[in-house]
Amino acid sequence: MATYDWIFDTLGLRDWCDGSDAAAPMSMADLMSRTGSAPDASVWETPFPSMDALNDACASFPQSRDLTRGLERGFLDIKDSLSVVLDPLTQPLSWALEGALWLFQATPWFVMIPVLALIVALVSRSARLTGFILLAFGGLAFINYYDYAMQTLAIIAVCALIAVILGVPIGIAMSRSDRLERVMIPVLDMLQTLPPFVYLIPLIFLFSVTEPKLYGIAVILYAIVPVVRLTNLGIRLVDPEVIEAADAFGMTDRQKLFGVQIPLALPNIMAGVNQTIMMSLAMVVIASMVSAPGLGVLVLRGIRNLELGVGLIAGLGIVLLAVILDRSTKAALARVNAAQKQ
Amino acid sequence: MSTPKISVRNLYKIFGDAPAAALEQARAGMHKPELLEQHNHVLGLRDINVDMQDGEITVIMGLSGSGKSTLIRHLNRLIEPTAGEVVVDGENIMEYGPARLRRMRRHTMSMVFQKFALLPHRTVLENVATPLIVEGARRRDYEAEAVKWLDRVGLDGQGEQYPHQLSGGMQQRVGIARALTSNSDIMLMDEAFSALDPLIRTDMQDLLLELQRELQKTIVFITHDLDEALKLADHLVILKDGEVVQQGEPQHILMNPSDPYIVDFIADINRARVLRARTVMTRTDISPPEGAVEIAGTATLEEVITLGGGDADLVFRVMERGRQTGVLAMRDVLTALVGTEPAGAA
Ligand SMILES: Nc1ncnc2c1ncn2[C@@H]1O[C@H](COP(=O)(O)OP(=O)(O)OP(=O)(O)O)[C@@H](O)[C@H]1O
Numbered sequence: 023m024a025t026y027d028w029i030f031d032t033l034g035l036r037d038w039c040d041g042s043d044a045a046a047p048m049s050m051a052d053l054m055s056r057t058g059s060a061p062d063a064s065v066w067e068t069p070f071p072s073m074d075a076l077n078d079a080c081a082s083f084p085q086s087r088d089l090t091r092g093l094e095r096g097f098l099d100i101k102d103s104l105s106v107v108l109d110p111l112t113q114p115l116s117w118a119l120e121g122a123l124w125l126f127q128a129t130p131w132f133v134m135i136p137v138l139a140l141i142v143a144l145v146s147r148s149a150r151l152t153g154f155i156l157l158a159f160g161g162l163a164f165i166n167y168y169d170y171a172m173q174t175l176a177i178i179a180v181c182a183l184i185a186v187i188l189g190v191p192i193g194i195a196m197s198r199s200d201r202l203e204r205v206m207i208p209v210l211d212m213l214q215t216l217p218p219f220v221y222l223i224p225l226i227f228l229f230s231v232t233e234p235k236l237y238g239i240a241v242i243l244y245a246i247v248p249v250v251r252l253t254n255l256g257i258r259l260v261d262p263e264v265i266e267a268a269d270a271f272g273m274t275d276r277q278k279l280f281g282v283q284i285p286l287a288l289p290n291i292m293a294g295v296n297q298t299i300m301m302s303l304a305m306v307v308i309a310s311m312v313s314a315p316g317l318g319v320l321v322l323r324g325i326r327n328l329e330l331g332v333g334l335i336a337g338l339g340i341v342l343l344a345v346i347l348d349r350s351t352k353a354a355l356a357r358v359n360a361a362q363k364q
Numbered sequence: 365m366s367t368p369k370i371s372v373r374n375l376y377k378i379f380g381d382a383p384a385a386a387l388e389q390a391r392a393g394m395h396k397p398e399l400l401e402q403h404n405h406v407l408g409l410r411d412i413n414v415d416m417q418d419g420e421i422t423v424i425m426g427l428s429g430s431g432k433s434t435l436i437r438h439l440n441r442l443i444e445p446t447a448g449e450v451v452v453d454g455e456n457i458m459e460y461g462p463a464r465l466r467r468m469r470r471h472t473m474s475m476v477f478q479k480f481a482l483l484p485h486r487t488v489l490e491n492v493a494t495p496l497i498v499e500g501a502r503r504r505d506y507e508a509e510a511v512k513w514l515d516r517v518g519l520d521g522q523g524e525q526y527p528h529q530l531s532g533g534m535q536q537r538v539g540i541a542r543a544l545t546s547n548s549d550i551m552l553m554d555e556a557f558s559a560l561d562p563l564i565r566t567d568m569q570d571l572l573l574e575l576q577r578e579l580q581k582t583i584v585f586i587t588h589d590l591d592e593a594l595k596l597a598d599h600l601v602i603l604k605d606g607e608v609v610q611q612g613e614p615q616h617i618l619m620n621p622s623d624p625y626i627v628d629f630i631a632d633i634n635r636a637r638v639l640r641a642r643t644v645m646t647r648t649d650i651s652p653p654e655g656a657v658e659i660a661g662t663a664t665l666e667e668v669i670t671l672g673g674g675d676a677d678l679v680f681r682v683m684e685r686g687r688q689t690g691v692l693a694m695r696d697v698l699t700a701l702v703g704t705e706p707a708g709a710a
């Protein structure tokens with residue numbers, strides 16, 4: 023006798039319950055409870071009227087694993103049609119990632135390291151930072167982690183770039199429409215709070231693990247949030263009197279956007295870009311579980327094979343990359359700020 | 365009187381979710397406090413009718429929250445009215461589409477803001493040239509014009525600075541130069557000098573009057589400072605709770621305040637310094653007794669008293685353009701210095 027028999031009896035659903043007795047799948051718990059004699063249920067042990075408890079009372083009532091299975095079935099059913107749309111749409115991402123990986127690895131170190139240092143020198147105008155970059159990459163190369171670092175860097179370059187290219191326009195659109203902002207904020211919150219592993223799950227079903235776009239999408243989804251948020255915020259924070267002046271002098275919406283709003287929001291947008299790059303790095307490491315190459319693979323190897331040294335050194339390499347990326351983008355940000363402090 | 369340059373007719377502005385319903389109430393005679401209390405709508409402006417003449421400075425004055433900014437923003441449609449129209453050069457601008465409206469904002473009206481509202485990422489020169497840049501002008505096209513106005517407001521050679529490198533007074537000079545560069549007939553100034561300290565403020569008022577003598581623009585100037593209003597105004601409009609309580613020639617308002625609110629407003633000013641002989645005199649062309657001192661119609665009472673040297677029985681001949689337009693007895697001067705009760709309240 024199950025606790026909640028009376029519900030179905032009083033509702034007159036007993037016939038419906040017994041109608042499809044055989045349909046209910048047998049779970050391990052069911053088997054266990056069959057073998058032992060049912061203990062005397064005290065009031066203290068009254069189960070919550072959960073799906074499983076109700077199923078005990080009425081075999082036709084679905085169990086909770088029917089729910090998860092239903093979700094899975096539904097997903098698998100639409101998967102094929104979803105792939106038809108998503109595959110060609112995301113294919114360029116795979117190409118971009120493959121291209122970047124090839125480029126970063128095929129370029130010899132004696133070209134790559136100076137080029138990177140040059141880029142940093144240009145955006146930061148700081149000799150100290152440039153020296154630090156040379157030293158850091160030299161160090162990574164010396165301990166033979168250069169290739170892994172380049173792979174990670176290549177993926178970050180592609181994913182962060184795409185995140186910015188998509189994120190800035192989304193942020194601008196959000197800043198112009200309160201309705202869109204209301205819709206987008208919960209989505210952004212969700213993307214930011216979902217543990218990264220969770221959105222790897224549907225992606226694994228959708229794409230094959232050998233395709234770079236699998237981790238590409240995961241990285242972009244995770245990293246796009248700050249640049250969207252801060253672009254929206256930055257544009258909304260532009261001094262309303264300056265916007266009024268732009269209107270009063272007859273600027274078109276376009277002139278206002280490119281001549282006033284974006285330039286004045288630039289410090290915030292750049293802060294968003296910095297965050298996006300840092301989050302790409304964090305995600306690339308996690309994405310190693312789904313075949314993303316780079317330093318993350320070494321960390322994973324450290325965990326899997328208990329190779330303590332490999333894992334720690336790779337972790338240190340990631341920290342080094344993080345510092346490099348953070349310092350260079352912050353230096354660029356500082357220059358933007360200096361150019362337009364009020 | 366000629367046709368006005370700007371004519372505001374039956375203008376209503378109500379802030380809130382359902383302004384149409386609240387508008388009916390306002391039309392039926394409801395005022396700002398009741399409308400807020402009973403309908404939870406803010407009455408921004410209620411039945412405003414003001415004519416602004418070509419080449420004059422119209423000053424709109426009122427306490428904080430009286431609707432001054434709301435009114436001036438209707439003139440270039442930064443705010444849309446709930447009802448009513450604004451006629452500029454004979455055209456109702458409420459009928460303008462977006463493109464026509466932009467053309468008006470570029471060519472007919474320019475604006476100066478309280479907090480300057482300069483573009484912080486552009487140089488002073490580029491800021492001054494904004495009206496031309498908006499039209500697509502290149503640097504070589506706008507440079508001469510922008511430099512001309514920059515020099516005119518006294519900022520020679522500051523063109524390559526950024527706004528944050530200038531003091532407040534200098535920034536507002538840039539704001540004025542920017543408005544002048546558009547070569548528009550109308551200049552809207554929302555508390556343009558309120559953020560400046562008193563000395564700079566006087567300088568700026570003098571600069572504005574000097575420019576006005578030269579350029580003869582139609583200026584709409586907002587202030588909550590009576591001294592500033594009296595110094596600048598050809599036509600003075602006094603707002604309270606979104607309604608015009610009195611408008612007219614400033615000297616006339618000083619002598620004939622129509623409302624206790626205005627009496628309060630003008631109670632603290634130095635009347636001797638703002639009232640003019642012309643306002644207080646008795647209009648006549650009969651000559652006073654021999655020996656009367658001649659004074660100009662524009663002389664302030666302060667000047668008259670100084671001239672009189674303490675003699676309470678003196679009578680002056682008030683002269684304008686070489687002719688006598690009236691006589692002024694010292695007794696009248698003294699009466700005028702004591703405030704007036706509102707007309708009808710006595
Ligand atoms: N967007 C708005 N929404 C609701 N109420 C508004 C809005 N803008 C102005 N108001 C109200 O309209 C009234 C007039 O405001 P306005 O800014 O025109 O006053 P003001 O005379 O310029 O005052 P100040 O001297 O402080 O600038 C105020 O009561 C204000 O609260």
Ligand SMILES: [Mg+2]
Pocket residue numbers: 432433434555
């Ligand atoms: Mg105001």
